[in-house]
Every structure is written in C-alpha cells, then in structure tokens.
Amino acid sequence: EVQLVESGGGLVQPGGSLRLSCAASGFTFSSYSMTWVRQAPGKGLEWVSIISPGGGTFYADSVKGRFTISRDSSKNTLYLQMSSLRADDTAAYYCAKKTPGVTEPFDYWGQGTLVTVSS
Amino acid sequence: QSALTQPRSVSGSPGQSVTISCTGTSSDVGGYNSVSWYQQYPGKAPKVMIYEVNKWPSGVPDRFSGSKSGNTASLTISGLQAEDEADYYCCSYAGSNTWVFGGGTKLTVL
Numbered sequence: 001e002v003q004l005v006e007s008g009g010g011l012v013q014p015g016g017s018l019r020l021s022c023a024a025s026g027f028t029f030s031s032y033s034m035t036w037v038r039q040a041p042g043k044g045l046e047w048v049s050i051i052s053p054g055g056g057t058f059y060a061d062s063v064k065g066r067f068t069i070s071r072d073s074s075k076n077t078l079y080l081q082m083s084s085l086r087a088d089d090t091a092a093y094y095c096a097k098k099t100p101g102v103t104e105p106f107d108y109w110g111q112g113t114l115v116t117v118s119s
Numbered sequence: 120q121s122a123l124t125q126p127r128s129v130s131g132s133p134g135q136s137v138t139i140s141c142t143g144t145s146s147d148v149g150g151y152n153s154v155s156w157y158q159q160y161p162g163k164a165p166k167v168m169i170y171e172v173n174k175w176p177s178g179v180p181d182r183f184s185g186s187k188s189g190n191t192a193s194l195t196i197s198g199l200q201a202e203d204e205a206d207y208y209c210c211s212y213a214g215s216n217t218w219v220f221g222g223g224t225k226l227t228v229l
Contacts, residue, residue, distance in 0.1 A: 037165075037220075044122065044223035045157070045165065045208050050216060058216035061120050094164060102212045103153035105170035112164060 002026040002108040004095050009113030016085050016117070022078040022095030022110055030073035033098035035106055036080050038091035046091075049080065050098065063089075085117045123148065123209055123221035130227040136197040139224045141209030142190060147219050149190035153212035156185060156194045158205045159223075165208065169194060196226070204228040 008020040022034070036048040049059045049069040057069050068081040078095050092114050096106035124142040131137040141148065141156075148154055154172045157165035167176050169185035172192060182198045192211070196203055209221040 035218075045159075045210070045220040046122075047210070047218040047220060050218075052216075056216070060217065099170075102216075103151060103171050105155040105167040105176070105210070106157075106165075107167055107176065109164040109166070 002097065004097065004108060004110035006093060006095055006110045006113035009093065009115045011116045011118065012085055013119050014086060014117055017081070017083040018085065018115060020080040020082070020093055020095075020113055020115070022080075024076045024078065024095075024097070027097065027108075029071075029076040032100070034069075034071060034078045035096050035098055036069060036078075037094045037096055037106070037109075038089075039094070039112070040088070040091040043091075048093070051078070082115070085115075087117050089115065090117045091115060120213065120217060120219055123211060123219055125207075125209060125221040125224045127222070128225045128227065130229055131196075131199045132229045133199055133201065135199050136195060137199060137226065138196075139194045139207055139209075139226070141192040141194070141211075141221045143192075143211055143219070144190055147211040147213040148187065148192050148209075150214065151212045152187070154185065154187055154192040155210045156183075157208045157210065159208065160205050168207075199228055201228050 035050040051069045066084045092112040094112045097108040156169040159165045173185040213219045
C-alpha cells in the first residue's frame with residue numbers, strides 16, 4: 001500500500017525558514033517523480049514543485065528562488081526547504097507521487113502538513 | 120502560471136447530472152491531453168477521479184466522466200449521489216515541467 005506521510009510544518013516568522021519532509025513507502029520511491037502541492041486555508045490547490053527520479057527540479061514562479069525540493073532515495077524521503085517565508089506561504093503542504101509521463105496524474109497524496117507564517 | 124477558471128459552485132439533486140467546467144489557455148488545457156480532476160473532502164487529501172481528460176483510475180465509478188473542447192475541459196457527474204458532495208479541482212500540464220490547478224468548485228447535492 002502506498003503511503004506518504006508529511007511532517008515538519010509549524011509556525012514560523014516572516015522571513016524565516018522551514019524544512020518539510022515526506023516519508024514514502026509501498027512503492028519504489030527512486031523510480032517516480034514526486035511533487036509538492038499547497039492549499040492556503042479556505043483556498044484552492046496550488047502546484048509548488050516537482051523533482052524527477054534523476055533529480056531534475058522545477059518550481060512554480062511564486063516560490064522560485066525561495067524553495068528547494070530534494071529527495072533522498074536511501075531514506076525514501078522527499079523534502080521541501082522553504083526560506084524567505086511570507087504570510088502568503090501559509091498553507092497545508094501536500095506531497096504527492098507522480099505517475100510517469102507529463103499527461104499522467106498525481107496518483108497518491110499524503111494528508112498534508114500545515115505551515116503558518118506569522119509574527 | 121495563472122489558475123484555471125472553474126465555477127465557484129454547482130449543485131444538483133440526487134440522480135441528476137452536473138457538469139463542472141475548467142477553462143485555461145492554449146498553453147495548458149488546450150495544448151495537452153493532460154487534464155485531471157481531483158475530488159477533495161474537507162480536511163482530506165485530494166483524490167484523482169479522471170486523468171488524461173477522460174480516463175478513470177481504478178476504483179472510480181464511471182458516473183464520473185471527462186471531456187475537453189479547445190481550452191475548456193469538463194467533468195460530468197451523472198446519477199448524483201450524496202457522497203459526491205465535495206470540492207473538485209481540475210489540473211493541467213502547463214509545459215516546461217509545470218502544472219496548474221483550477222480554483223476549485225464546490226459541489227452541493229441538494
């Protein structure tokens with residue numbers, strides 16, 4: 001059974017940093033692209049970033065230069081390093097597994113971890 | 120990377136059909152057969168219901184169907200059931216290894 005468990009969320013001050021983790025199990029983690037999607041309170045989903053099996057990384061314009069996605073296949077873990085955090089980064093952050101191919105969906109999702117940026 | 124446009128809400132009675140639209144541009148919806156639809160209950164993770172415009176993942180009932188015409192994709196739910204009441208989001212590949220979601224539609228089953 002595929003499982004994705006996010007952690008690392010919490011309260012952080014504007015301008016601060018935070019690292020999110022996503023522990024994966026039930027599939028060959030190293031073979032799949034992994035993505036982060038966020039959802040501000042009461043708002044819609046927003047795609048944030050994706051990392052390919054080979055380590056290629058891509059970002060939404062809203063986080064480019066501030067967030068860094070990475071993966072450790074020895075630990076089956078996905079990360080999102082967030083810096084220069086702003087109030088509008090406040091959201092639940094979900095990690096999701098990507099089915100191979102650009103037309104394919106994000107087929108499994110974690111339950112999310114909440115990040116609150118506030119002074 | 121502008122969000123795709125969805126109606127904020129739709130409603131229907133049990134047994135009826137409802138359609139949710141998702142409008143983008145030729146750079147996303149219109150440019151790729153990559154529209155997927157996600158169902159989300161409050162406080163829960165999204166679940167894929169349709170992918171590649173009109174394909175069903177295993178376990179999704181065929182009451183859910185998808186289509187696309189030009190820059191607009193649509194999700195139709197037929198034989199509406201109370202359990203279908205949820206938020207629905209479209210998502211499209213937008214080129215250069217980026218994706219874009221719609222703003223979401225709240226479906227109310229009357």
